[in-house]
Amino acid sequence: MLLKTAFKNLKKNPVMNIVCLLQLTAIFLITAVMVSSLFVRYRKYLPVKNFLEMNGVFCEYSFFSGAELPGTATEDMRGSVQTFEELRDFTGARNVFGIKCFYASHSSPSGELLYDDLPSELILYNDTFIDRYIPKLARGKWLDPASDELEAVIPEGLYGADVGDVIDMLFDDEHVKVKVVGVMKSGEDFLSLNSPRARTYDYPKTYRSLYDAYYTDIDDGNPPMLLSESVLQRLCPETRTMIIAAVFDFGGTDIPLQEALKRAAQTGGYTTALESINAASKEYIHTELMKLLPIVIVLMVLTVVSAVSVSAIAARRRLRDYAKYYVLGLRWRQCALVNLFQTLVTGAAALIIAAAGLTVVGATPLSETFMVVANGWTFLAVLGVFALYLIFSMIMPLIMLNSATPKELLQTE
Amino acid sequence: MVELKNITKTYNPKKANEFTALKNVSLTINDGEMTAIIGRSGAGKSTLLHILACIDNYQSGEYRIDDTLVKKLSERELARIRGEKIGMVMQDFALVEDFSALENVMLPLDFARKKKSNRRDLALGALSSVGLVELAKKPVSKLSGGQKQRVAIARAIVNEPSLILADEPTGALDTKTSAEIMDVFKRLNDEGKTIVIVTHDPNVAKQCERVVEISDGEIV
Ligand SMILES: Nc1ncnc2c1ncn2[C@@H]1O[C@H](COP(=O)(O)OP(=O)(O)O)[C@@H](O)[C@H]1O
Numbered sequence: 001m002l003l004k005t006a007f008k009n010l011k012k013n014p015v016m017n018i019v020c021l022l023q024l025t026a027i028f029l030i031t032a033v034m035v036s037s038l039f040v041r042y043r044k045y046l047p048v049k050n051f052l053e054m055n056g057v058f059c060e061y062s063f064f065s066g067a068e069l070p071g072t073a074t075e076d077m078r079g080s081v082q083t084f085e086e087l088r089d090f091t092g093a094r095n096v097f098g099i100k101c102f103y104a105s106h107s108s109p110s111g112e113l114l115y116d117d118l119p120s121e122l123i124l125y126n127d128t129f130i131d132r133y134i135p136k137l138a139r140g141k142w143l144d145p146a147s148d149e150l151e152a153v154i155p156e157g158l159y160g161a162d163v164g165d166v167i168d169m170l171f172d173d174e175h176v177k178v179k180v181v182g183v184m185k186s187g188e189d190f191l192s193l194n195s196p197r198a199r200t201y202d203y204p205k206t207y208r209s210l211y212d213a214y215y216t217d218i219d220d221g222n223p224p225m226l227l228s229e230s231v232l233q234r235l236c237p238e239t240r241t242m243i244i245a246a247v248f249d250f251g252g253t254d255i256p257l258q259e260a261l262k263r264a265a266q267t268g269g270y271t272t273a274l275e276s277i278n279a280a281s282k283e284y285i286h287t288e289l290m291k292l293l294p295i296v297i298v299l300m301v302l303t304v305v306s307a308v309s310v311s312a313i314a315a316r317r318r319l320r321d322y323a324k325y326y327v328l329g330l331r332w333r334q335c336a337l338v339n340l341f342q343t344l345v346t347g348a349a350a351l352i353i354a355a356a357g358l359t360v361v362g363a364t365p366l367s368e369t370f371m372v373v374a375n376g377w378t379f380l381a382v383l384g385v386f387a388l389y390l391i392f393s394m395i396m397p398l399i400m401l402n403s404a405t406p407k408e409l410l411q412t413e
Numbered sequence: 414m415v416e417l418k419n420i421t422k423t424y425n426p427k428k429a430n431e432f433t434a435l436k437n438v439s440l441t442i443n444d445g446e447m448t449a450i451i452g453r454s455g456a457g458k459s460t461l462l463h464i465l466a467c468i469d470n471y472q473s474g475e476y477r478i479d480d481t482l483v484k485k486l487s488e489r490e491l492a493r494i495r496g497e498k499i500g501m502v503m504q505d506f507a508l509v510e511d512f513s514a515l516e517n518v519m520l521p522l523d524f525a526r527k528k529k530s531n532r533r534d535l536a537l538g539a540l541s542s543v544g545l546v547e548l549a550k551k552p553v554s555k556l557s558g559g560q561k562q563r564v565a566i567a568r569a570i571v572n573e574p575s576l577i578l579a580d581e582p583t584g585a586l587d588t589k590t591s592a593e594i595m596d597v598f599k600r601l602n603d604e605g606k607t608i609v610i611v612t613h614d615p616n617v618a619k620q621c622e623r624v625v626e627i628s629d630g631e632i633v
């Protein structure tokens with residue numbers, strides 16, 4: 001019966017309720033966009049945070065960086081050096097997190113080249129890397145360096161394969177079977193440290209240039225596959241690969257940064273101190289947030305002020321109705337319940353509209369601009385705001401009641 | 414029987430605008446009586462009626478309904494008395510403006526502990542007894558003052574309460590409608606209901622078997 005009364009009240013006061021509803025929806029949307037935009041920046045930063053906080057050097061073995069770049073190779077060792085262990089021993093680093101790559105083609109099961117398929121880039125992570133990093137998988141598991149099968153993580157839909165399938169490939173001229181153990185969504189980011197594919201070239205270098213995105217539907221070649229470097233070494237030792245990037249961890253050694261940079265450069269790469277990438281990354285996040293902050297504050301203040309005033313007017317108006325219900329035999333507690341139901345219904349409707357709106361936006365290119373991430377945090381933040389709104393609209397009548405009896409509420413016009 | 418004993422009511426106690434609206438008021442109204450409360454504007458008539466209707470508090474004194482001390486009643490019991498034992502016509506009608514006349518009249522039936530199945534018919538019956546049945550579907554906000562007053566009366570009587578309290582129920586009505594409304598009250602009184610009417614109108618007071626005058630918060 002109380003629920004019925006609540007619905008009746010909602011139905012009878014459409015303008016006020018729609019205004020409330022739209023405001024709530026706006027607040028939910030703003031919260032979602034805000035949290036998302038904070039989150040997007042941190043989401044990409046967090047996985048590299050533990051790399052960037054190491055005391056060490058990032059080294060990019062670029063295919064095209066020339067001598068005019070700072071920190072460029074003083075000596076190219078790539079002809080003689082083949083493994084990350086050798087790089088580690090040469091530089092005296094404690095650990096090396098390294099990535100190699102090579103190109104291979106999809107083949108028929110009998111080993112003939114399939115000409116209609118462009119070659120795929122195969123990204124190889126060394127063991128320390130695999131230990132430290134797991135990209136976001138849609139299905140399946142991350143690479144296992146101890147596996148005696150050639151495992152791969154692939155983007156969704158590549159060659160029509162899924163977790164458990166085997167893909168026939170040609171590595172140089174050798175026919176190889178690659179087993180799919182994990183699948184990533186198209187468009188998902190993963191760390192490639194240094195990839196020739198389109199990505200952010202930023203200077204000073206930040207966490208953003210360590211990423212690559214996994215698009216299944218790019219035109220210039222097939223999207224990459226991720227494999228374990230050590231498993232490839234073990235199972236296909238003849239395959240020719242290129243070292244493309246490495247993070248040298250000098251933590252715990254007494255090698256000073258300048259010396260570390262010099263030694264890394266001697267391995268043939270373009271070097272940057274991790275701490276400067278980290279500083280630039282934080283600076284970047286900070287600047288982006290600062291750019292966002294005024295908009296967020298203005299929007300928040302506007303919506304909060306209007307929401308407070310509208311719900312204050314609504315609450316006053318409702319309170320007068322509740323006072324009438326009281327005279328006609330309801331208890332205050334029941335009136336509070338009617339109020340709660342009304343608030344809940346409005347709130348839930350606003351949530352649904354906001355969620356639908358976000359889904360629509362998420363499916364359009366607008367999602368790049370607004371960067372709405374439908375994840376637990378966004379959801380939690382929106383729920384938090386919803387809870388605040390609930391509490392607020394429960395407390396508001398109580399505050400008003402505190403200073404007035406039901407009868408006085410009826411008397412005030 | 415309702416019984417007020419030495420009731421004192423002060424608005425805004427201990428504040429600059431403190432005002433004592435009722436001073437030591439004692440009044441007994443027997444079952445089946447039809448009483449008029451008269452007095453000048455600001456005398457304390459509405460205040461007295463609100464206390465009788467259990468919707469206002471008071472600083473001292475005792476109020477008993479059928480020998481039960483109202484102060485001792487639980488929130489639940491009080492709500493039940495307000496809803497089912499007492500029918501109150503507020504001076505400003507206290508209608509829910511967004512609802513139709515019928516919906517307003519149905520409210521006490523909706524809120525009652527025992528749900529009657531023929532709530533709609535009962536409400537329509539109450540509306541027809543105040544001559545408003547053809548306006549049942551109309552939102553109250555679109556009704557005239559006199560029509561609103563009649564809706565308020567219908568709402569007060571729909572639950573067949575044994576005590577009907579009406580604050581200037583004919584204040585917004587013309588002489589003819591006033592007479593009709595008084596007939597409704599008289600009929601209810603004949604059925605055994607106790608009726609208390611606050612009024613300015615000597616004609617209305619004349620039709621009541623008992624007249625209580627109140628002046629500056631005191632019964633004279
Ligand atoms: N909520 C209130 N706060 C302060 N004073 C009030 C309040 N309600 C009524 N009063 C005062 O109490 C006195 C009696 O009011 P009321 O009982 O409404 O008079 P009546 O109905 O006889 O005209 C008036 O002087 C009025 O101003």
Ligand SMILES: [Mg+2]
Nearest residue numbers: 458459504580
């Ligand atoms: Mg009055």
